[in-house]
Amino acid sequence: MSTQTLPTQAKSAREIISYDPATGEEIGRAPLSSLEDVRQAVSRGRKAQPAWSNFSFRQRARVILKARELMLAQRDEIAKLVSRETGKPVTEALSMEIVPTLDAMHYFAHAAENLLRPQKIDIGQYGMMGRSSSIRFKPLGVIGIISPWNFPLATPADEVVMALMAGNAVVLKPSELTPFIALKIGEIFSRAGLPEGLLEVLTGDGSTGAALIEARVDKIMFTGSVATGKRVAEAAARYLIPVVLELGGKDPMIVLEDADIENAARGAVWGAFANSGQACASVERCYVHESIAPKFIERVVAETETLRQGVGTETAVDIGSMTNERQLQIVEHHVSDAERRGARILTGGHRGENPEGFFYPPTVLTNVDHDMTIMRDETFGPVLPVMTFSTDDEAVKLANDSVYGLTASVWTKNIARGRRIAERIEAGTVMVNEVVYTHGIAQTPWGGVKDSGYGRTHGRMGLLELVTPQHIHVNRLSFLPDLWWFRYSPSAAKLFGGLATHFTTGSIIRTSRLLPQIVKRLFGLRK
Numbered sequence: 001m002s003t004q005t006l007p008t009q010a011k012s013a014r015e016i017i018s019y020d021p022a023t024g025e026e027i028g029r030a031p032l033s034s035l036e037d038v039r040q041a042v043s044r045g046r047k048a049q050p051a052w053s054n055f056s057f058r059q060r061a062r063v064i065l066k067a068r069e070l071m072l073a074q075r076d077e078i079a080k081l082v083s084r085e086t087g088k089p090v091t092e093a094l095s096m097e098i099v100p101t102l103d104a105m106h107y108f109a110h111a112a113e114n115l116l117r118p119q120k121i122d123i124g125q126y127g128m129m130g131r132s133s134s135i136r137f138k139p140l141g142v143i144g145i146i147s148p149w150n151f152p153l154a155t156p157a158d159e160v161v162m163a164l165m166a167g168n169a170v171v172l173k174p175s176e177l178t179p180f181i182a183l184k185i186g187e188i189f190s191r192a193g194l195p196e197g198l199l200e201v202l203t204g205d206g207s208t209g210a211a212l213i214e215a216r217v218d219k220i221m222f223t224g225s226v227a228t229g230k231r232v233a234e235a236a237a238r239y240l241i242p243v244v245l246e247l248g249g250k251d252p253m254i255v256l257e258d259a260d261i262e263n264a265a266r267g268a269v270w271g272a273f274a275n276s277g278q279a280c281a282s283v284e285r286c287y288v289h290e291s292i293a294p295k296f297i298e299r300v301v302a303e304t305e306t307l308r309q310g311v312g313t314e315t316a317v318d319i320g321s322m323t324n325e326r327q328l329q330i331v332e333h334h335v336s337d338a339e340r341r342g343a344r345i346l347t348g349g350h351r352g353e354n355p356e357g358f359f360y361p362p363t364v365l366t367n368v369d370h371d372m373t374i375m376r377d378e379t380f381g382p383v384l385p386v387m388t389f390s391t392d393d394e395a396v397k398l399a400n401d402s403v404y405g406l407t408a409s410v411w412t413k414n415i416a417r418g419r420r421i422a423e424r425i426e427a428g429t430v431m432v433n434e435v436v437y438t439h440g441i442a443q444t445p446w447g448g449v450k451d452s453g454y455g456r457t458h459g460r461m462g463l464l465e466l467v468t469p470q471h472i473h474v475n476r477l478s479f480l481p482d483l484w485w486f487r488y489s490p491s492a493a494k495l496f497g498g499l500a501t502h503f504t505t506g507s508i509i510r511t512s513r514l515l516p517q518i519v520k521r522l523f524g525l526r527k
């Protein structure tokens with residue numbers, strides 16, 4: 001039964017259908033926006049953006065905070081919609097999507113002005129020559145956001161907020177699997193009084209995402225798979241459109257012999273199975289010190305077996321269904337490949353009985369190694385493969401043996417040791433005694449290294465992706481020519497040699513030795 005009507009902006013005859021992955025029920029139909037739709041949206045954004053960028057931070061914040069108020073008031077309805085489009089439990093939609101989004105709205109509404117305040121730059125000895133430099137941060141124009149289905153509220157909404165606070169217009173292209181949550185974001189901002197054209201939500205598939213690049217937005221914030229990220233970067237390069245790529249992960253968790261075993265086991269279970277393991281930062285590989293492995297694995301299995309799987313909109317459910325069948329098949333392939341190569345399935349391991357929903361039980365594997373797909377490719381499902389190690393060096397080597405580098409974690413009671421190991425791991429974020437959740441901290445940068453992408457979102461670094469720094473340089477001594485201007489002469493060459501020796505040391509005392517030559521040249525040039 002369809003519970004959503006066709007949105008009013010639907011002009012296209014083509015449409016996408018959103019289904020509840022836990023029940024197979026149709027949620028509704030949304031337009032498959034064409035290149036022309038995208039061009040018009042970008043053009044509306046271009047018209048609206050200059051006035052918005054002239055708004056003060058306080059005026060922009062007022063709209064964001066009104067949207068926050070509306071989202072908070074509708075939180076239960078929104079959490080249910082998130083649950084219906086993704087299969088995740090309503091409770092998790094609240095904790096992992098709505099709470100961090102409201103927090104990010106509050107943070108950026110209040111902090112953006114300070115984070116983007118113009119800055120003076122210390123230009124050393126040039127400052128003694130009557131010059132000064134400052135940086136101001138200008139909005140880029142129209143930002144294209146392309147987002148995936150796994151956190152369909154938090155991922156795009158946070159970026160919408162940051163882009164708007166920085167003075168940009170936004171065109172958002174959500175995943176074809178979760179169009180209605182994105183339309184809800186658009187509706188909330190519109191009801192909050194955001195002027196028309198500043199947030200356009202264009203539902204559609206990959207062709208709509210590709211059209212955003214053809215429509216020449218000023219920057220693409222892409223979150224999704226490595227394969228699509230590469231296609232996006234390649235297409236954007238044709239027009240030199242800058243791109244932030246938030247891609248996949250194969251995130252390792254290292255449990256040292258001095259870790260709190262109980263808590264590390266609980267952390268591993270939540271980190272691997274929250275959102276049915278469909279988080280870019282999910283724990284996808286666990287390395288435990290051999291001396292504590294039996295106890296740790298026993299705790300992990302026991303904890304896993306207490307989890308209740310079911311339709312996410314029902315109460316008392318820990319794990320919902322996966323969001324789509326293609327992803328479920330990838331999980332089945334990874335587990336069967338591992339099993340064929342000798343892995344032991346300690347719990348789970350086979351698709352559930354429920355034929356309607358895409359349910360896969362939380363699965364724990366041991367006897368795994370790095371020849372197996374499950375330890376190399378992103379599984380993006382509720383599977384936790386566990387391997388043992390005997391030394392810190394070996395653990396670091398195993399963690400770094402991946403093409404990915406999004407997040408990682410180290411578990412130990414010795415914080416200094418945890419930090420030392422964290423610094424050796426190739427990942428954008430490394431947590432000590434924590435997993436997954438730092439995407440939820442609005443203040444800290446989020447992003448990866450290696451195939452996990454480049455650029456950052458969140459925090460000051462994320463905000464800086466949405467502006468262009470403009471350097472303003474002023475020479476107050478407007479009556480004086482510069483030493484290095486024409487004309488050149490043997491005495492000029494001698495002075496430049498002196499500058500190379502003294503000025504470049506940064507020492508005013510050393511440079512002052514050149515003062516007579518400098519004065520002579522300056523007055524010579526004025527003649």
Ligand code: NAD
Nearest residue numbers: 147148149174175205206209210224225228246247248280
């Ligand atoms: P995906 O790459 O299939 O799709 C992502 C988005 O790109 C969708 O909106 C899709 O319609 C669009 N798209 C597809 N083809 C396109 C094209 N040619 N041009 C422009 N846009 C195009 O990814 P997915 O399956 O939706 O999401 C899962 C992936 O996202 C996983 O790999 C996961 O790790 C990653 N992810 C990363 C982060 C992060 O912050 N690093 C966060 C969430 C998800």
